[in-house]
Amino acid sequence: MAQVSYLFKEVSLPQLKAACSGCSLKELCLPVGLGTDEIAELESFIHRGRAAKKGEYLYRAEAPFTSLYAVKAGCFKTSVISEDGREQVTGFHMSGEIIGMDAISTERHTCSAIALEDSEICEIPFVQLEELCRKIPALQRHFYKVMSREIVRDHGVMLLLGNMKAEERLAAFLLNLSQRFQSRGYSPRAFHLRMTREEIGSFLGMKLETVSRIFSRFQDERLIRVSNREIELLDMLRLKQLLNGCSSK
Amino acid sequence: MAQVSYLFKEVSLPQLKAACSGCSLKELCLPVGLGTDEIAELESFIHRGRAAKKGEYLYRAEAPFTSLYAVKAGCFKTSVISEDGREQVTGFHMSGEIIGMDAISTERHTCSAIALEDSEICEIPFVQLEELCRKIPALQRHFYKVMSREIVRDHGVMLLLGNMKAEERLAAFLLNLSQRFQSRGYSPRAFHLRMTREEIGSFLGMKLETVSRIFSRFQDERLIRVSNREIELLDMLRLKQLLNGCSSK
DNA sequence: TTGACGGTTTGATGTGGATCAAACGTACCG
DNA sequence: CGGTACGTTTGATCCACATCAAACCGTCAA
Secondary structure (H helix, E strand, O other): OOOOHHHHOOOOOOOHHHHHOOOOOHHHHHHHOOOHHHHHHHHHHOEEEEEEOOOOEEEOOOOEOOEEEEEEEOEEEEEEEOOOOOEEEEEEEEOOOEEOHHHHOOOEOOOEEEEOOOEEEEEEEHHHHHHHHHHOHHHHHHHHHHHHHHHHHHHHHHHHHHHOOHHHHHHHHHHHHHHHHHHOOOOOOEEEOOOOHHHHHHHHOOOHHHHHHHHHHHHHOOOEEEEOOEEEEOOHHHHHHHHOOOOOO | OOOOHHHHOOOOOOOHHHHHOOOOOHHHHHHHOOOHHHHHHHHHHOEEEEEEOOOOEEEOOOOEOOEEEEEEEOEEEEEEEOOOOOEEEEEEEEOOOEEOHHHHOOOEOOOEEEEOOOEEEEEEEHHHHHHHHHHOHHHHHHHHHHHHHHHHHHHHHHHHHHHOOHHHHHHHHHHHHHHHHHHOOOOOOEEEOOOOHHHHHHHHOOOHHHHHHHHHHHHHOOOEEEEOOEEEEOOHHHHHHHHOOOOOO
């Protein structure tokens, strides 16, 4: 059962949900231009089906780097810790996303990855991926794009943290999650948050009380419905307007 | 005059200043493991010596991607613009740094790069770099590391923007510049800022008035001396302590 | 020299979000 | 079942930084 190659294509296609559930993946690999043999080779060295229980570290900062990890199912947070112990969540990662790329530069992990729910991951030994990239230009290109996309994402977070106010950040966060659930074939309107208010706050640069207050405010304004970690987006249009400095400006 | 290969090694060595001024670079390339032929090939397709005047765009967001750029001399800022027109400076880039990697993912630039002073850059056509990476594993690995380092840097900025207060951010900023000047063979104690207070503020997520006020406060406290854009770090130790939540905490 | 302009400093005031504190809900576990 | 722990909500207060405003300075061009 060839189940991992989908990780090497763009993760924004609706078919991805099907891919995850284990059907034939050949067509999903075509965008990368891999043939059957090449898929086989890729899968020969990927360690599949490793499980991580909720709360478990996938890797810790400082640990020596050997592999990248592809989230196969579930959800992870990655975070960096400053010298004086402050945590900054750098991202939430769901199925189809590759994490650990920060570790390539120093050959040690610079952030930690923790499972937010019971999850499954694929381990991708880096040296072997590198070698295969040399043989398969399309795979090489694809992997460069994956790394580049992470840089673009980080720039987006910098914009969010540097320029937006709490309300806007939270709207952006919800819309981002919505879109990612949608691209995985789930409802973009209603979903379950895997992370605590504190983790959301750490990611968005605000305190957990502020996250809670703004959720409540959004609910009062009929923008969303919150019940615990269940979120329903009632008015995505207005949420988007909130992002772009209301209607004018 | 082989003058560009140094861009493909770690930029943290003191010899780099010498490298920039144009002496033989062979030894500087050894860390990447390139032979003479390979250096020649690398340099065969790199367009060297392109100049950019102060204020000039090196590339603009949305422009199609063809090349990465290595800063040979001078200084650039890169910035993203949100849909509603807010600018976030994502970085300041000096000699030896490679910019444009964000564009690989979508094959369009996602940020703009502007020269902060008269500068020189090398243009590196991406397809040819890719091809050479396939032939030279050490170069491939090195380029992965360059991209990874950018991700690590971005995570550091996220920590700064998400967790630190204005004073700490500015201290971190000055110390970071200091270190980068030092690694290029310049004084880590005194240097010239190439960017305006507003650009610093945009990068650090604060207003230009706040930047100015904190510079003044640092000066009052004998931490630094500021005169216009000339900076002198008088007490680097205390600046570092400022970073790590003062002495205690 | 004069002016204009972009950048910087400094002051006065306002406010968004942090902090402190308490009560409440939910889930897990003996 | 009841208790403990963890996460969440909500209120009251405070403060860091934004905003608004004015003066100042260095540079360049006429």
